[in-house]
Amino acid sequence: MNLQDSLFNWLQMKVVYNARPDDNSALKTLEFFETILTEDHHLTNITLDLSDDEMMYLVTFTQDGEGLTKKFDREIVDQLLEEINSNPKYN
Numbered sequence: 001m002n003l004q005d006s007l008f009n010w011l012q013m014k015v016v017y018n019a020r021p022d023d024n025s026a027l028k029t030l031e032f033f034e035t036i037l038t039e040d041h042h043l044t045n046i047t048l049d050l051s052d053d054e055m056m057y058l059v060t061f062t063q064d065g066e067g068l069t070k071k072f073d074r075e076i077v078d079q080l081l082e083e084i085n086s087n088p089k090y091n
Contacts (some may be wrong), residue, residue: 007059007070012080014048015057019081037061042083050074 001009010033014018021040046061057072 001036001040003041004070006041007034008077009033010046010074011048011057011072011077013061015077016081018083020084071089 001033010030013026013030013033017023017030020026020069023076034046038044040078041063043061043063045067046059047058049058050056057074058069059072060067062067062068
């Protein structure tokens, strides 16, 4: 899985887990993507923030000693959480 896709999937699960901290499946999936980011892509210091206008998620990390930031559209990232919350079998 390429870095961009790995970061996006990690971010979606981070958002879901932050909103649903008792969701063990979300935790396991988040840990899976964290493993991909750390072992396959050698990322460290992965953090999540919102842009000043709160329209974008900012994922900051270190790769090969270089600090980097990737931006993701908040509306697209939040779709998974919205789908989970709107489906009664997950609530």
